[in-house]
Amino acid sequence: MEQVVGPQAGSGGHSGRAYDQSFAREVYQKVDSGDEIKMCMQCGVCAASCPLKEKMDYSPRKIFTMIRAGKRDTVLSSQAIMLCTSCYSCKVRCPRKVPVVDVMHGLAHYALRQGYKPRVETALFGEKFWGNIYRLGRIDEKDVAQRYFLGHGLVPGIKLMLENKDMGLGMLFKKRMKLLPERPIKNIKSLRKMLDKAKAMGKGGAA
Ligand code: SF4
Numbered sequence: 082m083e084q085v086v087g088p089q090a091g092s093g094g095h096s097g098r099a100y101d102q103s104f105a106r107e108v109y110q111k112v113d114s115g116d117e118i119k120m121c122m123q124c125g126v127c128a129a130s131c132p133l134k135e136k137m138d139y140s141p142r143k144i145f146t147m148i149r150a151g152k153r154d155t156v157l158s159s160q161a162i163m164l165c166t167s168c169y170s171c172k173v174r175c176p177r178k179v180p181v182v183d184v185m186h187g188l189a190h191y192a193l194r195q196g197y198k199p200r201v202e203t204a205l206f207g208e209k210f211w212g213n214i215y216r217l218g219r220i221d222e223k224d225v226a227q228r229y230f231l232g233h234g235l236v237p238g239i240k241l242m243l244e245n246k247d248m249g250l251g252m253l254f255k256k257r258m259k260l261l262p263e264r265p266i267k268n269i270k271s272l273r274k275m276l277d278k279a280k281a282m283g284k285g286g287a288a
């Protein structure tokens with residue numbers, strides 16, 4: 082399973098340290114929604130609910146276990162935290178009301194800030210995901226998946242589609258994906274302006 086590339090030397094990360102006993106405290110204090118992990122009772126409902134469980138290297142439950150075990154590098158280089166598609170199945174079903182999706186995104190943002198870089202596959206998925214947000218103002222899971230698969234080339238893309246058909250059917254059954262194409266939201270132009278501005282700010286192009 083593909084992994085995320087760890088931070089380069091001098092990037093400010095903790096390259097070379099596979100275990101860090103203070104990691105749980107670090108997550109509670111520095112990761113958005115990180116302190117919510119304290120409520121997790123390891124029941125595994127989130128892992129069972131996740132439509133991407135076959136594709137993730139670690140389930141959300143396992144990620145939380147590893148945070149408590151101090152496995153800093155393994156968690157921050159995990160491809161799972163970058164793959165979460167915000168379907169909310171986990172958050173809705175968690176018996177302890179842990180906002181799993183928010184923690185996963187918080188960990189992804191934190192990993193990027195710490196110098197971890199998603200590899201080509203994950204970056205391609207992110208590009209198609211955010212392209213969808215820009216075009217529609219929402220996510221059309223079919224569209225993201227098709228663009229991601231075809232981003233590998235026509236023949237490999239069709240092969241990937243066939244390999245992942247069970248995941249697509251799972252999302253349809255869980256009502257996390259619609260058969261019909263999604264339409265852009267009403268104020269899509271305003272959203273695009275905001276996203277353009279945020280992108281320019283990210284590049285240092287705005288005050
Ligand atoms: S469903 Fe909630 S309590 Fe159960 S393992 Fe997942 S986060 Fe923890």
Ligand code: SF4
Pocket residue numbers: 127130131132133141164165166167168169170171172181182185
């Ligand atoms: S929100 Fe993310 S982690 Fe939660 S079930 Fe969906 S894809 Fe999995």
